[in-house]
Amino acid sequence: MRASTLVKELLDLPGIGVSAVAWHGQQLVIDIRLRSRRLTCPECGYSTKARYDSRPVPSWWRHLDFGVHVVIVRCLLGRLECPAHGVLVQAVPFARARARFTRDFEDVTAFLATKTDKTTIARFLRIDWDTVGRICERVVAEDLDEDRLDGLVHVGVDEVSWKKRHNYLTLVTDHDAKKVVWGKAGRDTKTLDAFFDDLGPERSGEIEAVSMDMGPAYAKSVRAEGHAPQAVICYDPFHAVKIVADALDVERRKAWNELRAAGDTEAAKKFKGARWCLLKNPADLDPGQQAVLRKLKRRGGDVWRAYSLKEAFREVFSGDLSVEQAAELIDRWISRASRSRLPAFVKASKTIRKHRDGILAALRLGINNARAEGLNSVVRLIFRRARGFHSPEAALALVMLTCGPITLQLPHEQRSIRAG
Ligand SMILES: [Zn+2]
Numbered sequence: 001m002r003a004s005t006l007v008k009e010l011l012d013l014p015g016i017g018v019s020a021v022a023w024h025g026q027q028l029v030i031d032i033r034l035r036s037r038r039l040t041c042p043e044c045g046y047s048t049k050a051r052y053d054s055r056p057v058p059s060w061w062r063h064l065d066f067g068v069h070v071v072i073v074r075c076l077l078g079r080l081e082c083p084a085h086g087v088l089v090q091a092v093p094f095a096r097a098r099a100r101f102t103r104d105f106e107d108v109t110a111f112l113a114t115k116t117d118k119t120t121i122a123r124f125l126r127i128d129w130d131t132v133g134r135i136c137e138r139v140v141a142e143d144l145d146e147d148r149l150d151g152l153v154h155v156g157v158d159e160v161s162w163k164k165r166h167n168y169l170t171l172v173t174d175h176d177a178k179k180v181v182w183g184k185a186g187r188d189t190k191t192l193d194a195f196f197d198d199l200g201p202e203r204s205g206e207i208e209a210v211s212m213d214m215g216p217a218y219a220k221s222v223r224a225e226g227h228a229p230q231a232v233i234c235y236d237p238f239h240a241v242k243i244v245a246d247a248l249d250v251e252r253r254k255a256w257n258e259l260r261a262a263g264d265t266e267a268a269k270k271f272k273g274a275r276w277c278l279l280k281n282p283a284d285l286d287p288g289q290q291a292v293l294r295k296l297k298r299r300g301g302d303v304w305r306a307y308s309l310k311e312a313f314r315e316v317f318s319g320d321l322s323v324e325q326a327a328e329l330i331d332r333w334i335s336r337a338s339r340s341r342l343p344a345f346v347k348a349s350k351t352i353r354k355h356r357d358g359i360l361a362a363l364r365l366g367i368n369n370a371r372a373e374g375l376n377s378v379v380r381l382i383f384r385r386a387r388g389f390h391s392p393e394a395a396l397a398l399v400m401l402t403c404g405p406i407t408l409q410l411p412h413e414q415r416s417i418r419a420g
Pocket residue numbers: 041042043044045046082083084085086
């Protein structure tokens with residue numbers, strides 16, 4: 001076998017011939033030529049035999065390593081004039097538009113990004129984390145399943161923070177397929193409006209239920225004309241319990257401040273330490289925490305009343321109650337909390353009353369964000385890793401690669417499918 005044929009086989013890139021092979025330090029530089037005489041637009045796939053000019057454009061891509069050596073593929077490309085996109089450098093069959101890496105290299109990178117941490121990837125592939133982010137974006141843009149927004153019936157909308165503060169993404173989950181199907185930076189009504197724009201009125205009309213948190217932004221978008229006003233809005237019991245737990249925390253902090261103001265620092269310190277004892281599920285407390293809880297009970301007062309209210313609410317959702325039984329308990333709880341004279345609970349009771357039907361709808365349909373909670377914890381894990389990314393789009397791309405409707409395949413797996 002001739003050396004150039006052997007190199008061509010080793011590269012295993014579609015549509016090329018090999019002209020020359022040379023070493024440049026640790027780099028194996030391979031000059032190739034494209035077999036097809038046609039020039040293709042990288043944006044739309046339009047192809048022509050007509051070159052725009054005779055000036056060759058030197059181009060290069062990094063391919064998969066050969067042993068310890070970095071492999072660089074070089075080629076002289078031509079320019080074409082696309083009726084839609086103007087004068088452009090022609091596309092190549094082995095790399096994505098605007099990429100400096102071959103498709104194989106990018107697929108391996110995207111695969112690793114879903115499986116391991118950033119230090120490992122950067123060291124193993126010898127590229128920086130920002131580059132990984134851009135690669136993920138390109139792979140998602142190409143491989144995202146076009147049909148993923150078809151047939152959505154039960155969806156969940158969540159806001160997730162992807163970078164320390166004030167950097168939010170809105171994610172839409174298909175509850176039935178348990179996949180993230182859509183996402184966008186932001187968390188207001190407009191953000192979700194963009195989802196319905198992508199969906200179109202026909203597919204929006206097929207949505208039967210949307211679960212969400214209790215903020216007004218998403219509900220406003222769902223109810224808008226042409227979106228999904230027919231859908232039942234469901235409020236996750238998990239979010240409802242959190243509102244009540246937050247109310248308890250307000251009461252605890254108030255008691256702590258009062259004790260501190262009264263100069264009882266010893267008692268104040270205990271209250272501060274009691275935070276987790278109060279907020280955790282009592283079944284999850286260790287013996288020390290249980291003892292703190294018993295002390296609080298003996299002490300009585302507002303904090304203990306607040307605690308009892310919180311536990312009563314949480315228990316509505318912890319058992320196997322029917323929706324009717326849950327409705328009765330919630331109503332009883334609302335009336336108890338509204339008469340509690342604990343300002344935070346009076347306020348919480350109003351919020352729960354306002355969202356009562358949505359909470360019960362979530363129970364009735366058995367769809368709630370808590371069911372996707374497993375998915376959410378995966379998403380949070382990804383975001384923690386994606387913090388070094390330059391943009392929310394890159395973070396979103398990593399979420400789509402990991403929890404979205406994409407099946408990532410490594411180059412050798414794609415080859416075996418092709419081989420049949
Ligand atoms: Zn074009």
